[in-house]
Amino acid sequence: MLTESEIELLRQSMVEIAARYEAQRERAAK
Amino acid sequence: MPILLPPRHSWDSFPEVVLHSEINVVKQHPMYAAAKSGDSDAALQLVRDTLSSKALDALRAFADLSNPVLMPVHALEDTGVNAIPFALAEELASRLQWRVETTVVQANLVGHTGASGFHRLANQAYFQGSVTAGSNYVLVDDFVGQGGTLANLRGHLLTGGAGVVGATVLTGKLHSVKLALLPETLADLRSKHGQELEAWWHARFGHAFDGLTESEARYLFRTPNADRVRDRIVTAEHG
Numbered sequence: 001m002l003t004e005s006e007i008e009l010l011r012q013s014m015v016e017i018a019a020r021y022e023a024q025r026e027r028a029a030k
Numbered sequence: 031m032p033i034l035l036p037p038r039h040s041w042d043s044f045p046e047v048v049l050h051s052e053i054n055v056v057k058q059h060p061m062y063a064a065a066k067s068g069d070s071d072a073a074l075q076l077v078r079d080t081l082s083s084k085a086l087d088a089l090r091a092f093a094d095l096s097n098p099v100l101m102p103v104h105a106l107e108d109t110g111v112n113a114i115p116f117a118l119a120e121e122l123a124s125r126l127q128w129r130v131e132t133t134v135v136q137a138n139l140v141g142h143t144g145a146s147g148f149h150r151l152a153n154q155a156y157f158q159g160s161v162t163a164g165s166n167y168v169l170v171d172d173f174v175g176q177g178g179t180l181a182n183l184r185g186h187l188l189t190g191g192a193g194v195v196g197a198t199v200l201t202g203k204l205h206s207v208k209l210a211l212l213p214e215t216l217a218d219l220r221s222k223h224g225q226e227l228e229a230w231w232h233a234r235f236g237h238a239f240d241g242l243t244e245s246e247a248r249y250l251f252r253t254p255n256a257d258r259v260r261d262r263i264v265t266a267e268h269g
Contacts, residue, residue: 001034001138002106007158014104014116014132017070021120 034138034156037185038241041210047174048088048198049207050118051080056172056201065117066143066172068110073117080200081118086125089168092196096166099129101187103171103179105136105155107143114172118200122170131167134159134186136179147176147249152266154235155179161190168195174202177209177243185241208244215247216240227256234263 002010056062059080065073092098100123102115119130137158142150155178167187169180174197184194197209219239220228232238239247253259 001156006106007135007137010104010106010111010135011132011159013111014102014135017113017116018120018130018132020070021074021117025124 034154035236036154036156036182037189038181038235038237039185039188040240044194044210045196046207047177047180047202047209048085048196049174049202049204050082050085050198051201053173053201053203056080063109065114066107066109066112068113070113070117073113074121076114077117077121077200081121081125085198086122089122089126089196089198092166092168093126093128096193096195098168098195099131099162099165100170101131101134101167101183103136103155103169103183104132104134106139108139108141112172114200115170118172118198119170122198128168131162131165134161134183140179142175142179146266147246148262148266150176150178151246151249152263155182157183157186159186161187161192163191164193166193166195169197171197171199172201174199174206174209176245176249177206178246180209181241181243181246203245206243206245211240211242211244211247215244215251216242219247219251222251223256223259227259230260 059076061072061076065076100119102119105112123130134157136155138156140153140155169183180197187194228239
């Protein structure tokens, strides 16, 4: 079992990747 | 350490998992290893190179029934965070104009990659995170083998009051696309291994045989006897 902080980091990594993909899509759309 | 009991629910009617590509195409892709180890750019490239238009059409059918939300299996694995499921979810969201949920993650390490069927059964994925009751989710993963991980994510979402209308994976075994346990497979399993093993299974995993996937049930059915099932599970727990 991961620790609570590891779980939160894992969740945060998903949010960060989503932001990264969104930025890539915005750059591609310009 | 206490054993986690991921919730399972019986299957009713659940559609076949929508598969995008063949296993060797995905695993031999030059970006696969990096994607599996957390490289989100490699994962997106892998997904874009292997996504199937036929599979996209199959997924569009879910939108006729509901307003689906994509729920990826986001998990830490042996070599890092597996970036493929989330990349697949994001690419599908972009193409289908659906939303991706980022609240639920796999809360344990299971070491499934390349593992035996009994290891997978004994060491199951457990999910944590908030669920929007009333939402209709489509599960997203990189691979389906026995289907236990998808079954456990489904269980987490159903327990949270949501619906699960389908599942999609980048690749997997063709015979594993049927997650829903067939009544005749359940009957065969019960007939072969008996009530005592099912009671043991319920105590160990928190669900009866009707919570198994079709592939899991067939795997257990192929095991010669109930003692062998118990022995292999116990060995795999400590292996």
